[in-house]
Amino acid sequence: MMHESRLKSLLDDRESGAPATRIVRIMSERGALSAAQIARLTGLARSTVSMALAELRQSGIVVEVPGGEEAAKGVGRPATALTLNPEAGTCIGLHMSLDDIQLVVADVSHSVIAEQNIAMQRDYSPEEAAAATKAAVERTYRENGLSACGLLGVGVSVSAPVSPDGTVQRASIVPTWAGVNIRDAFEPVFGSPILADNESNCAAIAEMMWGAAIGCEDFVLFKIDLGVGGAIVSGGRVMTGIAGGAGEFGHLSLDPDGDLCRCGNRGCLELTASFNRPLEQLSRLYGRRMTMDDAIRLAEQGDVGARRLIEDTAAVAGRGLALVGTLINPPLIIIGGRMALAGDILLAPLVAAYEKHTLIKARDVAERLRTRITIGKFTENDKLLGAVGLVLRHHGRLD
Ligand SMILES: [Zn+2]
Known part of the structure; x- marks a missing residue:
């Protein structure tokens, strides 16, 4: 105490x-x-x-x-x-998903104490989220003999750009949250500091603290999932941009006459580089709803069609990523998102397309000057761990 x-x-x-x-x-x-x-x-x-x-x-x-x-x-x-x-202290990480909230409790020695999924109705409100997580946290603390007064803060990961003051800018996963200030919604309920950020920024923090970017202060995270997202880390800091929009690689608008994107622009990279459409095709072919895990499993088992879909999508993603490479020329690019679980099936065509389309090509420069592209360490729970990292790093920053 x-x-x-x-x-x-x-x-x-x-x-x-x-x-x-x-x-x-x-x-x-x-x-x-x-x-x-x-x-x-x-x-x-x-x-x-x-x-x-x-x-x-x-x-x-x-x-x-x-x-x-x-x-x-x-x-x-x-x-x-x-x-x-x-x-001496605990922190909480939360990730807001479509119909559940993931919760993790960790202590200040960076050990995870408990993890839990809280089932929610779709389109749940911020107030419902705060009340449900508070109840789950109280139960978890009781079950693990933890004292609530050791709580240092709550990190919240959201699938939308979040401005530095905690306001959700656009919300596609939780549409009703646009304009909501996460701090205002959660602080009165928890009575602890609330830190909120975009899920890809959280993923980058997890990789930087414990994963594929340990010791690396400058890197890019590129998320390939049902959407495409990302984060830019410079000098050990995640760039947020003035309104939280930095690193939204999926919404690089590449074709002004292209299809309409969920963001309201046309021809965004996400439309062709995410696994939404490939999965629709695969589902039609197999006559049942296919997930990314299904596609990966099929490809690993030698299914030519599944493999081809992953390779083609990876090539489009690699071409998009090449733009990021030309803009930033980072020493390290970490591939995150669920599709990163495909490993080399995804990585090989992606790296080939990157090399083909980016300005500084690996073959032209000394090895130490090459951009290293690698799969992240925590592709399954990076956003959640990163939410904990928001709290630990907030306290750790020597501003
Ligand atoms: Zn878009």
């Missing part, structure tokens, strides 16, 4: 710049670290870090990771890995 409130006040202290504050904020963002890593990341002197850590360990806010020497390999003898005390 005591170290819960102490941790909260240390994390909330943005002004003092005291060593203890800076250390707990970087540990909240990064998870387990050695003293040497903390010194490097905070820029504090080793002796200052040692002194502050001794005090934080004594008061139970920082603890040793059991068997954690492996986790924090340094030069020379193995260093002790330290982490925030898992009992």
